[in-house]
Amino acid sequence: MAAQPSLHELENQLDAAFQRIQDVYGYASAVQALGRLLSAVPPAASSPKADVPKAKAVPAPIQVPKPKLPVQEEQTPDSLDVSPSPSPRVDLDDKRPFKVGSLGGLSGSLKWKKAIEVATKVTDPWAGRNLHLLPMEHVMRYRYNSRTRQWVTDDVLVKVESRPFAAGAMRECFAMKKLSTFTTNVYHDWKKAQNCVAKRYKKPVERGMYFTDVLVQMDAKLMGEEYNATQPPKQVDIMQASIVECSDRPGTPLYALEQLMEGDYVKYNSNSGFVMSDDLLRHTPQAFSHFTWVWSKGQRICVDIQGVGDLYTDPQIHTLDGEGYGEGNLGARGMALFFRTHECNALCARLHLKPFDRCATDVHVQGYTSASASSVASGTFSRTQLRQTSLLSRLAQLRLGARKPADPATRQALLDKLKDVPAEEGPEAVVHLEVARVYAEVVLLPETRPAEDPEESLKGALFHLYFAASLGSVVALAIVARMHSGVEPEGTAWAHLTKTALKKGELVVHPEVALRAATLAAERGVAGAAAAVAHAYEGCQGLGDGILEEAQPSVAVKWWRTALDSFAKLEEVRAEEARELEGGGADSLQSCPSFADSNVAGTMDEEQALSPSVQRVSPARHMSSNITDVSGEMLGGVVTATLPPLLTGPSKKWVRRQRFTAEDEAAGLAGGAPTRYEALASLGKLLLEGGEGLEPDLEGAAEALNEAAELATEAGKGKLAQRYYELAAQAEC
Structure with missing residues (x-):
């Protein structure tokens, strides 16, 4: 038979439980919990022959029928009141809160008496509301x-x-x-x-x-x-x-x-x-x-x-894709706003949380945000005052000569950043790109964040843009390729950032960086980038101008084939989106491969749901869809929609949106937006002529040129189609 715990051991357990509740829920909740325990099981008189006082048996609960609302029950509420008379209120903000452990010198019975005394003095904060x-x-x-x-x-x-x-x-x-x-x-x-x-x-x-x-x-x-x-x-x-x-x-x-x-x-x-x-x-x-x-x-x-x-x-x-959780879900932008001001502390290190890579601009913004945002929230500063404070601080820096001269990243430093890039972009790359976008918007519209320095934001935007590219963000890679090829990016904020960085000396164009970034984007399925790279190796033009000493037909063929495959997949994605739009877009909210188990789903008919003998349990609904469609069914205890697991990947809709953005940026590169018949014609000519490292492939050339001619005819390009037919005939001879 197991030995009974001693009174001292039980007191230690009580002390630990009290401290646990106090640490998690606060002192008041701990005292209230202790009071409820004491009122349910009153202590027996201490006996020298027993270590543990015996408690009175608690009667078993009885089943109470479903309550109704007769008015007469509420007419005499005082007759139903069995609570003790009000006691003097205890100041819960007392700097010397009651702790069970602080009574170590008292006997067990005195501890119980002290606990009861404190618990009974805790009053209902809403007692006066009746x-x-x-x-x-x-x-x-x-x-x-x-x-x-x-x-x-x-x-x-x-x-x-x-x-x-x-x-x-x-x-x-x-x-x-x-x-x-x-x-x-x-x-x-x-x-x-x-x-x-x-x-x-x-x-x-x-x-x-x-x-x-x-x-x-x-x-x-x-x-x-x-x-x-x-x-x-x-x-x-x-x-x-x-x-x-x-x-x-x-x-x-x-x-x-x-x-x-x-x-x-x-x-x-x-x-x-x-x-x-x-x-x-x-x-x-x-x-x-x-x-x-x-x-x-x-x-x-x-x-x-x-x-x-x-x-x-x-x-x-x-959420990364911005789907679900209501209008307050800011998506990747919300993550970016947190991480650009979050400095990992000792607890982050203890939990082995990987620090988010930050720059000096982030540290400065952390100071702005912690002080000024709280001031704005409390109404102590106006927007104008913040702008004036920021301006004065900038003037002070100028007088002290605190500003450093422009120090743009060197060509080799940027190439080193793009040396070992992950094959797939992860959430960290997406968040870095969003941080860069936030800073780019400050450069474009400084009044949106008056406490932040646009010149510091310029540096922060470039840092996080390059970092996103180094982590495999296809959008960032396409933007970097355009910036370093002398072409302004498509987005307004990115275009203004490029112009300002060139003017301030923070950006120096490096064609080698442009070709490297475009190649990385092409390897990750961006069709426009693959076409631009193929165009460069085909004739030392576009991205290859001034970098490649001579044409490389074998490399060009490789990238034209990659581009054609990527363009075909892109058309499939666009067709899938069109079908979903016609069908109401239901599939667009489905997630990519999940990191968790399959979802729990099920339905109950209305008769079961409303039966008082059955616990009404209803499958939840994905909050990224319109819950109001089933809110009427919810009122009856039935929800017929299903909810995917909590840990799912981003939605297909979001993935497509990222892909389309990267394609829009890559299309601005030299040779990045060919028609399919133009890409086929370039491939056919290379296969027909051959070159260094490339044996002529007459059969492949004829096939590509004939298809190019047919597509050109459909597009109304008769003369061009005739030229392609002639080349195809030459390959077939």
């Missing part, structure tokens, strides 16, 4: 499970105020008390019911927005659980969120529901890149955001971290 006097409502609650990807519904009882006690820019908050229908002995004790905050949008919105908000918060909660599994020094938690539907009210309004959070509310980072950096103790929120990006393999990041201590609420999740 919520227990309000009418009771029977509502349906929707809860979301991020691991099973399912919605679960149940019935709860609430009492909610009719007027908001707080409001933000978009939502207003109402005080609420909540009881579960499974409660027994506290069924009518509303003074002991859970305090909650019910949130509602000020303006009418689609009902799906409420479900999206909960999905964001619960997926963030799952990320918090994964973070805690790494055993960090301080764990985090995201508030449990749900939705309640007031079916007895006109219009069956929805509320987002959270437990009341007590304490000092702090915003640690924001959706727009603000990162609190002046508090050395606040490493956890920044490391948590960084962790979510690494954990999701760069597909997600949880930001907008705010709350009390390390209990967070109202976070935002950015």
Whole structure:
């Protein structure tokens, strides 16, 4: 028979549990938890013959029928009140909080008495609102499970105020008390019911927005659980969120529901890149955001971290492709705004999180963002004041001669950057490109970020653009190829960046870099880049002008064949997109290969869903699609759509968009936009004539030239088609 633990061991366990709750949820929550424990199991009198006091048996709960709403039950609420008389309020902000471990010199019974004394002094912060006097409502609650990807519904009882006690820019908050229908002995004790905050949008919105908000918060909660599994020094938690539907009210309004959070509310980072950096103790929120990006393999990041201590609420999740999670999802741009101001701390190093490569401009911006963004948020500085402050600081730098002369990257340094480039671009490359885009926009429109220096932003844009190219970003490679071939990029911000960098001496054109970048883009399937490279090797023209000493027919043939294959695949992608647009675009939101297991899906018929003996469980819906299409079915407890796994790759739509952007940039290169018949004709001529390292291939030449002639005829190019037919006949002789 196992030995019973000693009283001292039990006291240590109680002490550890109390400290654990205090560290995670705060001192007030720890005391309340202890108070609930003591009220349920009162301690027995201590005995010298027993190490462990015996507790009274707790009666088994009885089943309570589904509650109704008779008015007479609410007419005499005081008769149902079994709570103790109000006690003096305890100052929870006392600098000397009660700790079980601080009573080490007291006996076990005295510790219990002290714990009971403190617990009973904790009062309801909403006691003065008299919520227990309000009418009771029977509502349906929707809860979301991020691991099973399912919605679960149940019935709860609430009492909610009719007027908001707080409001933000978009939502207003109402005080609420909540009881579960499974409660027994506290069924009518509303003074002991859970305090909650019910949130509602000020303006009418689609009902799906409420479900999206909960999905964001619960997926963030799952990320918090994964973070805690790494055993960090301080764990985090995201508030449990749900939705309640007031079916007895006109219009069956929805509320987002959270437990009341007590304490000092702090915003640690924001959706727009603000990162609190002046508090050395606040490493956890920044490391948590960084962790979510690494954990999701760069597909997600949880930001907008705010709350009390390390209990967070109202976070935002950015996805790489920008799909899902509502309008607050800024996609790769949101990730870029975080990482350009995030400096890895000791906790990031402890978690072995790879630092994001940054430059001096990022460090300067980190100072701007941490100070000025918080000032703007609090209303202490105006936009004009920020602009003036920034201008004064720049003038001071000029007077002190702090500005360094232009130091553009050398040709060899850039070629070295493009030496070992990954075969496939990853999320890190995409984020670097977005950081570069943010800086390029500052150079184009400085007034959009008045606290930032456009000249510093110029350097930052070039740094991150080159870094994105070195990580295999096909868009970055195409832009770099255009910049160093003397052709302005297609995008307005990139074009202005190129002109400004050339004017300021920050950019020197290196044709070798242009050819190398175009070759890398061609190897990654960019058809226009392959055509431009083939054009260069065919006759030492375009990208090869001044670099290649003589034509290389064998290399040119290789790249023309690559270009033709890439153009054919590009046409297939465009045709697929056209078919999806005709069919409503349903397939465009499907993800690329997933990093997680298959999704959980299923349906229930309406009779099953509404049966009181069956727990209503509904498969969730992908929030990147329009949830309002099924919101009516949700109200009946049934959702017929499915939700893919949390850790999925970017959508096909986003991948296509990246491909099309790279093709648009590559088309501006010399020889980068041939028609198919022109590419076939060039290939046919090379195969017909042969050259150094290339044996003539008359059969291949005739085939390519005949196809080129047919396509030219279809395009109305009769004379050109005739010329191709003549060359084909020459090859067939």
